[in-house]
Amino acid sequence: MPALLDDSLDDLYENAPCGNLTLSPDGTITRVNATLLGWLGYARDELAGRRFRDLLTVGARIHYETHLAPLLVMRGEISGVAVNLRTADGSTFPGLMSSIVENGGDGRPRLVRTIVFDGRERRAYEQELLHARQAAETARRTAERESVRLRHLVSELQLSLLPSVLPTPPGLQTAAHYRMASIDQVGGDFYDLFPLRDGRWGFFLGDVSGKGVGAAAVTALARYTLRAATVYDPDPAAVLFNLNEVLYQEYRADARYCTVVFGILTPQPDGFTAVIASGGHPEPLVLRADGTAHHHRTRGRLVGVFPDSAYTNTVLTLRGGDTLLLYTDGITEARTGDAQSADHRFGIDAVARLAGTIAPADATTVIGAFTDLLDAFGDGLDDDAAVMAISVPGDRRAHAEG
Template sequence: MDAALVFPPPCRRSAVAVSRATDSRHREPASVPDAVFDPARLAAVRRTGLLDTGPDEPFDRLARLAATLLGTPFAFVTVVDDTRSFWKSCVGIDSSDPAARQHTVEQSFCQYVIDADAELIVSDAAADERTRYNPSIELMGVAAWAGFPVRSPDGHVLGTFCAIDTVVRDWTPHDIEILHTLSHAASGEIALRDALKEANAATGRAEAATSLAQAAAGRAESALEQAALLAHTLQESLLPDRLPPIPGVQVAARYRRGAGGGEVLGDFYDVFPSTKGRWGAVVGDVSGKGPKAAKTTALARYTLRAAAVRCSTASRNLSTLNTALLEWYSDDSQYLTAVYATVRPTEIGVHVQVSCGGHDPALVRRADGRVETVGRHGLILGWQTTPRLRDQRTVLHPGDSLLLYTDGVTEARRPGDREMFGIDRLHQLLAETPADSADGLAAAVEAAVLHFSGQRTSDDTAILALYVAGGHRN
């Protein structure tokens, strides 16, 4: 059956809207925007493997939640190629046949989202100049439409997360925020699958390499050694291959696995472009270890990357991650802490906004050696639906540094008396270190922790340093 036929007949509209809708039958449809046919976007769509697939509970759960919260008869997660908008999830459409869950690009509202690279909020589809000639107004009874892009990890618009009403309605700010948050969760699910696919491939390569090594050496590695190797491979796949350059700012990182670990732990860091000339920098610590920690780490990284495409506010991006954690682990809680910094280079300095979700605040080392704390602890993420997250701002000038770190730094223990490295010792280290580069600062912190702990740290350690070039050594 043609999927379009399952929609109700057009709703009652104003006389003006009906007149405009009637006019649309006599107007040649506008051409599909060029952005729909972008080769890089289409390649990203194909990589998802979502086209022509059956119902999928993670996406269906998000769509059901949207329809329930918004009170709409229809909610969709779509994936759009160059010919059709495929409904990966479709609340309100009673069909599990992939062939019945799609319509043409010309009939879709998703084309406008792809073209604008932004959300589309339409209260009266027949009266709105952007949509008044869309065939689905008559064919499918669309009266009001609201949706946000669903993106690939590298930012391409794959499709939309949208809600449809059969009566004209004014979408409230609360409605729009719900769709915004759930669209990020959908993007995060896609990114998570992509990350796990890469991790599985990396693990497969590691296993193959191990097998070759075993054959060449004529012996088998111990189970513990194999586990450590695979854990290391998976952990490496969850960290960025390289750190992107930020104009006028040096960036460096250090990551060290805890001693004796045969399973993936949850420390992570990332740096990525955000919106409006800003950058996101994050360090986090996931509870637990093993595959679940790896999955949560991937979810965190790619949810934050997707959120940063649309929003530069540190606390809002952490809040989006909190929502994703609660959604995906509704039956089995999973927590993490994170410190997130939005970085915006300007002619008068580098503006930084920091928010902490249960994590140690960031530290700023000024060019003259002063050390300042930026950020308030806030609540751990994945615990409450509305965590109290605050933003704190500062400005970095030439010679200033910003340090984000996990508790593997401050909780490193000295052999013998088991004293912890501690925050006071870290402050003193920064004050006394004549840092003139991001790499130098990260290396100094790592070296001090290793020296203090006798070259053996029990917990993973992640260090992320940013340095504003142009200063002088004190």
């Protein structure tokens, strides 16, 4: 069988039904085919020498730099990843990207071959799915609230937005509880605790505005972005800054936002330090080993509302017998009487008083007390509530000194 001519191979590369890119190991574009140039509307010399990340939208760039690029380095390939590229006229081009690293004779990366498939049909399908979900949400509001099938679906979706098991870092105790105000509606409260490579741990607890499928979508994006941004820069203030940029870019037209507390735990000989940043969220509670309880001062704007929001870190020290408690405003906004006025809301001060009556207490005890409180609210719980506690065992200091 005769071999293909060189010009046939070049034509196949240039006019393939997919975009072809060749990148240097640092991500610089060294070659691009006519198909991708046509899709994006660039001239060839406009892309030569530019970084691939420059072709991505803000959200896609963060995802690429914090997740895809490190994954490509570790595995040598990525496949079928959805990305949003920027065209020459500033619009968005949805694509599906696959990349593979080719090594030289010395075993070091020589180049990266990347192909991009046209994802516009898929995006249209996703839009149809989104419209279908919105229609399903409308139908759900008008359906019988006693529908067992609907309640089961809502419960499963809610659980998918939370960690199935809250991990326990070495030298700590952890516990959490989530309470849905209505079994018919998906809420937007979320929390997580996850390890970093250097022995530190990241944690967050937040609350997305609104309810339903829309809130669930924002919740999923917020949880993913917080984790991904931590890999890129494990500084709490920087992490919230990145989350604010992503939410503002994606949801400013829909006025979707969230409040959140984010922190990094670092082990110390006699306990842990927690560097914390907050975006419009209730201040964390600290239950001390001496029996006192107080809110830890934090400040920060709502996340996703303003394009230029900055966030500030504060440092908290946790020693043996101390517990850090994070909670959402579903607790403070719960009704304690029949009236709707603020005087009959549980309030922040009541939360601190309750903590003071049980301090000192470990994470399990604290969450048990707040679970009992949520039970006592009954129908007075108008919004979902989430609580997460992290405590240092009381014998840690003695163990460290010994």
